[in-house]
Amino acid sequence: MAGKQVVCALLWVLAFVVSKAEHGRAASHDFVKADGTSFTVNGEAFYPNGFNAYWLMSKASKPSEMDKVSSVLSQAASYGMTVVRTWAFKDGGYRPLQSSPGVYNEDMFKGLDFVISEAKKYGLHLILSLVNNFKGKRQYVKWALQRGENLSSEDDFYTNYHVKAFYKNHVKTILLRNNTNTGVAYKDDPSIMAWELMNEGRCRSDMSGRTMQTWIEEMAGYVKAIDGEHLLEVGLEGFFGGLDQEQGVIQYDSFTSSRNVGSDFISDNQIHAIDFTTIHVYPDLWIPRADEATQLNFVTDWIHSHTQAADEVLRKPLLVTEFGKTSPSAGCNGVDKVAFYRTAYNVIYKLIMARSACAGGLFWQLLLPGMENLSDGYEIVLSNCSCIANIISRYCRLISSFNRLSLGGFTLTDQ
Numbered sequence: 001m002a003g004k005q006v007v008c009a010l011l012w013v014l015a016f017v018v019s020k021a022e023h024g025r026a027a028s029h030d031f032v033k034a035d036g037t038s039f040t041v042n043g044e045a046f047y048p049n050g051f052n053a054y055w056l057m058s059k060a061s062k063p064s065e066m067d068k069v070s071s072v073l074s075q076a077a078s079y080g081m082t083v084v085r086t087w088a089f090k091d092g093g094y095r096p097l098q099s100s101p102g103v104y105n106e107d108m109f110k111g112l113d114f115v116i117s118e119a120k121k122y123g124l125h126l127i128l129s130l131v132n133n134f135k136g137k138r139q140y141v142k143w144a145l146q147r148g149e150n151l152s153s154e155d156d157f158y159t160n161y162h163v164k165a166f167y168k169n170h171v172k173t174i175l176l177r178n179n180t181n182t183g184v185a186y187k188d189d190p191s192i193m194a195w196e197l198m199n200e201g202r203c204r205s206d207m208s209g210r211t212m213q214t215w216i217e218e219m220a221g222y223v224k225a226i227d228g229e230h231l232l233e234v235g236l237e238g239f240f241g242g243l244d245q246e247q248g249v250i251q252y253d254s255f256t257s258s259r260n261v262g263s264d265f266i267s268d269n270q271i272h273a274i275d276f277t278t279i280h281v282y283p284d285l286w287i288p289r290a291d292e293a294t295q296l297n298f299v300t301d302w303i304h305s306h307t308q309a310a311d312e313v314l315r316k317p318l319l320v321t322e323f324g325k326t327s328p329s330a331g332c333n334g335v336d337k338v339a340f341y342r343t344a345y346n347v348i349y350k351l352i353m354a355r356s357a358c359a360g361g362l363f364w365q366l367l368l369p370g371m372e373n374l375s376d377g378y379e380i381v382l383s384n385c386s387c388i389a390n391i392i393s394r395y396c397r398l399i400s401s402f403n404r405l406s407l408g409g410f411t412l413t414d415q
Contacts, residue, residue: 030190031229032125034275037310037317037357041403047352048125048193048319048360049399050083051076053367055374057087058095060118061111070118072368075382077122079389080396082403083193084119085321085362088112088128088174091139101143101166104173110180116191117181125193127321127362129235130171133200140166155205155262158215168222175226187227194231195223196321200280201235203262209241212263213271220273231275233319238279238306240265259286265306269314276316277357279306280364281323281344292336296343299323303347303358310357320348320361326377332385341388345395352399360399363392 029042039046053072059065076084090097090108097108119126131137137157144163145151157163175187175195186192197219203212216234223232241260269277281302283295290298303320310318323344327334344361351358367379382389 032190032193032231034231034317037315039276039317039359045402046082046359047399047402048083048362049396050081050085050124050360050362051366051380052085052322052362052364054087054365055371056084056115057097057108057112058090059111060114061095061105061108066111066114068368068371069115072366073118073122073124075368076366077124079382079393080400081124081392082396082400083125083127083360083362085127085129085196086115087132087199089131089136089170091131091136092142093135093139098170102169102173109177113177113179113181116179116186116189120182120189120191124191126191127194127196127233128174128192129196129199130174131167131198133198133202133235137198153205155203155211158203158211164215164218167219171219171223172226175223187229190229192230194233194275195227196233196235196278197223198235200237201263205262207241207260207262209262209264209267213267216268216274217271220271224273232273233276233278233321234263234268234274235321236263236265236268236278237261238265238281238302239263240309266309266313269310269316274316277306277310277314277318278321279303279318281320282325283340284325292339295325296339299340299343300347303344303351307351307356307358314357316357317359318357319359320344322364323361324364324378328377332380332388338387338391341391345391349395349398352402 031041032046033040039048056069056072060069073084092099095108096105097112098104116126131140138154140157140163141151141154141160143166144156144160147162149160149162151160151163157167177186178184179186179189182189197216201212203209205211220232239259239261241262241264265277265279268274279302281299283290283298287295287298307318310316325337325340327337330337341363348358348361352360363380364378365376365380367374367381369381369383371381380388380392382392
């Protein structure tokens with residue numbers, strides 16, 4: 001009897017191990033992957049489209065406001081959106097995720113757990129950004145100063161050993177976090193499409209781009225050493241500057257000569273551990289004195305030039321991870337803002353149809369009614385913005401349909 005029990009126990013353990021291995025192999029297929037200049041899921045083409053909502057974790061951490069997260073994700077899914085980009089950081093300040101290096105607010109972390117589990121519920125993928133160039137970079141340097149480091153610039157974030165150690169610890173904490181709702185570690189969750197090293201990283205103290213590139217190489221390698229499944233991107237706005245000029249790479253856009261912020265679209269994205277490229281599009285911020293026609297032409301040229309660079313030089317997919325426009329006089333129903341959205345989506349759609357490196361876009365930002373306190377002029381409240389809501393619905397459904405059907409089954413029509 002005892003022998004039979006031992007055999008049964010061994011067989012049960014063997015079956016469990018095999019089951020876990022098979023589950024692991026199956027789960028690995030569910031991750032979004034980069035294949036040349038395309039994204040894939042389970043070997044099929046995947047075209048991301050969706051929105052930004054940096055506020056998800058903060059709202060999810062409050063029981064009285066968790067429903068806002070569910071509502072916005074449900075609404076997005078009903079519009080045909082597939083990806084949401086949000087913050088996996090809140091460094092210092094009021095209700096932080098990380099109050100000091102390595103010290104985390106569990107209630108806020110449970111909010112992020114909820115965001116990830118709700119995204120899975122509604123069939124959405126997440127891009128999670130790990131730090132912000134603006135307040136986040138400053139906070140990390142402040143923490144190091146408080147511990148006796150002799151620092152003089154926010155850009156010491158990229159070079160100081162202790163600051164880099166703080167950042168690496170945050171990366172490890174996020175990637176190894178075990179979701180309290182799903183029981184799945186973040187690094188093992190295919191609902192997460194990608195990690196982003198930094199939102200809109202800049203380093204004005206070294207306009208050559210070398211400082212940022214060195215930091216990206218180090219941190220990208222660190223992320224991949226912990227998590228080899230998820231995609232990784234830098235978080236760039238798309239400025240061509242510095243290193244690519246010295247390498248003799250084609251300059252794709254003259255605009256960048258006046259917008260060098262110490263990052264370099266080509267050199268930074270050539271790093272092996274970076275899986276896909278990103279750009280942001282804000283004509284009213286970058287060329288504010290230009291008329292509407294010039295701004296719309298800029299949108300087209302900006303997306304096309306980076307798609308060309310991604311196709312010809314980088315051989316990696318391109319995702320427009322932020323695009324938006326204000327319309328001070330008429331809000332989201334302004335003619336200029338509607339024209340911007342129509343232009344941006346039409347450019348992205350046509351590039352997808354042309355099977356280029358451009359694979360989709362995420363607008364900035366989606367809010368719900370009653371969230372006016374988060375208004376920045378760029379927000380879209382779908383129930384209040386009928387014209388733009390129709391544009392978003394039409395293009396998101398068109399782009400999402402590519403995830404199910406062959407491109408050969410579509411005929412390009414002017415939208």
